[in-house]
Amino acid sequence: xxVEYADGRVTPLAADRWLRPIEGDESLLARCDxxxxxxxxxxxxxxxxxxRRGVPVLGIDVTPLAVRLTRQAGGLxxxxxxxxxxxxTGEWSEALLADGNxxxxxxxxxxxxxxxxxxxxxxxxxxxxxxxxSTSRVERxxxxxxxxxxxxxxxxxxxxxxxxxxxxxxxxxxxxHWNEAGRWFAALS
Ligand SMILES: C[S@@+](CC[C@H](N)C(=O)[O-])C[C@H]1O[C@@H](n2cnc3c(N)ncnc32)[C@H](O)[C@@H]1O
Numbered sequence: 336x337x338v339e340y341a342d343g344r345v346t347p348l349a350a351d352r353w354l355r356p357i358e359g360d361e362s363l364l365a366r367c368d369x370x371x372x373x374x375x376x377x378x379x380x381x382x383x384x385x386x387r388r389g390v391p392v393l394g395i396d397v398t399p400l401a402v403r404l405t406r407q408a409g410g411l412x413x414x415x416x417x418x419x420x421x422x423x424t425g426e427w428s429e430a431l432l433a434d435g436n437x438x439x440x441x442x443x444x445x446x447x448x449x450x451x452x453x454x455x456x457x458x459x460x461x462x463x464x465x466x467x468x469s470t471s472r473v474e475r476x477x478x479x480x481x482x483x484x485x486x487x488x489x490x491x492x493x494x495x496x497x498x499x500x501x502x503x504x505x506x507x508x509x510x511x512h513w514n515e516a517g518r519w520f521a522a523l524s
């Protein structure tokens with residue numbers, strides 16, 4: 336599978352890497368100890384890993400195959416957008432935006448404001464970011480496999496340099512950064 340950008344660039348999307356643990360995952364998982372919403376959970380590697388640790392966790396994803404794979408692997412998942420009505424609204428302790436999922440919807444302000452509604456007061460959003468020095472941007476992309484091409488959608492990338500300002504606009508005054516295995520993260524609370 337490839338990602339095609341509106342400006343004509345095409346990059347491979349190694350989606351099968353989401354089927355197995357990725358170096359750096361442990362630093363996300365270790366921060367989730369209360370009810371956790373895994374937003375854009377894909378085939379569920381993080382949802383399932385948390386469930387195995389006894390953490391109450393729900394994966395949500397708009398792709399039916401992803402939800403099916405998560406359930407087959409023993410995780411709890413709903414085929415729902417993060418912007419749809421969701422259980423435990425205002426009660427989640429943690430919400431995960433792993434694998435660049437702060438890009439969902441192409442509007443990080445709308446997404447973080449939605450997560451402000453979903454997590455409890457004092458709850459934490461854990462987001463994976465672009466490295467310092469990268470550019471935050473919104474792009475139109477579509478997925479293609481050989482001659483099969485899906486529709487265009489908007490996807491955002493947020494640099495670690497910009498997440499503090501963004502988080503404060505969305506009701507998360509505290510931002511803690513870390514990096515692990517070449518991946519960059521922030522916990523917003
Ligand atoms: C980069 S992949 C995430 C992979 C995943 N975190 C994992 O561990 O496998 C992005 C995922 O977000 C999902 N997604 C896109 N828009 C969404 C939305 N509005 N609500 C929930 N999930 C969404 C996609 O279907 C896709 O599975």
